[in-house]
Amino acid sequence: MQVVEYKGDTYPHFQTIGNASQFAIPFAKHVCSGYGYDVGCMKKEWAFPDSVPIDLSFDNGWEADNLPPIEPDYIFSSHCLEHVPDWVATMDYWYDRLKDGGVLFLYLPDYSQKYWRPWNNRRHKHCLKPEFIYDYMIDRGYKNVFVSGIDLNNAFMIMGEK
Numbered sequence: 001m002q003v004v005e006y007k008g009d010t011y012p013h014f015q016t017i018g019n020a021s022q023f024a025i026p027f028a029k030h031v032c033s034g035y036g037y038d039v040g041c042m043k044k045e046w047a048f049p050d051s052v053p054i055d056l057s058f059d060n061g062w063e064a065d066n067l068p069p070i071e072p073d074y075i076f077s078s079h080c081l082e083h084v085p086d087w088v089a090t091m092d093y094w095y096d097r098l099k100d101g102g103v104l105f106l107y108l109p110d111y112s113q114k115y116w117r118p119w120n121n122r123r124h125k126h127c128l129k130p131e132f133i134y135d136y137m138i139d140r141g142y143k144n145v146f147v148s149g150i151d152l153n154n155a156f157m158i159m160g161e162k
Contacts, residue, residue, distance in 0.1 A: 006115045015113065015153060019046045021078035023153050024107035031103050031159055034073030039064050039094075040080025048076040064090050071099045078107040079155070082116070082124045088136065095140055098162045104142065105159040106133065113154035130156045 002013035021041065025048060038048040040055055047053035052072075054062045062068055064077075064084050075094050084090045094104060108128050109116040118124045130147045137145045142160030150156050 007120075009114055011113060011115075011154065012152060015115075018042060020109075020153055020155060021046055021048065021076075021107060023151060023155070024076075024078055024105070024157050025049070027148075027157055028076050028105045028107075028159075032074040032076050032105055035070060036072045036074035036076060037067055039067070039075060039077040040083070041078070051076060065093055067093075067097055071097060072102060073099055074103040074105060076105045079109055081106060082109055082118075082126045082128055085125060087126050087128065091136060091140070095142075095162060100162055102162045103159060104137070104162070105157070107155055107157050108133065110150045110154050110156050112150055116154070130158060133158050 003010050004013050004016055028048060032048065036051045037054050038051040041047040041053045042055055042057060044053045052068060054067060056063050064080060075098060081087050081090065098104060111117065111127050111129055115121055116124055117127055134145060134147050137160045142162060145160035148157040
């Protein structure tokens, strides 16, 4: 098995190659249907199947805080929220954009992976823990909020229904 070492810890090599969404998509397929966005997919081929891919790297003007005008049935986002300037403002925006009954499905890096901490990876602006996102979603009014454990990609999934 290929591994990488970072600051005395060993991690699976696959954490360094991108496309983290591949680990969350099988779960998201059970709850994300209809018209939706994959926010922060980086490459169109990595986007959630049949979604509208949204990323700064695409030359279309859409990004996490500026989505197309159609209210989506779901927003899927993998390893994006830690990059936005203000994750609470972005989450508020996504909540306001979702249809009633729509699903927010997030896959986020966990603090347990040292490289993903903002002081080690300057592209990350936040350390997000499952309990932070859960509490935000409950306070905001999401229903049926579910949080996974930390997986072998040192990430977690959380989903809720508006």
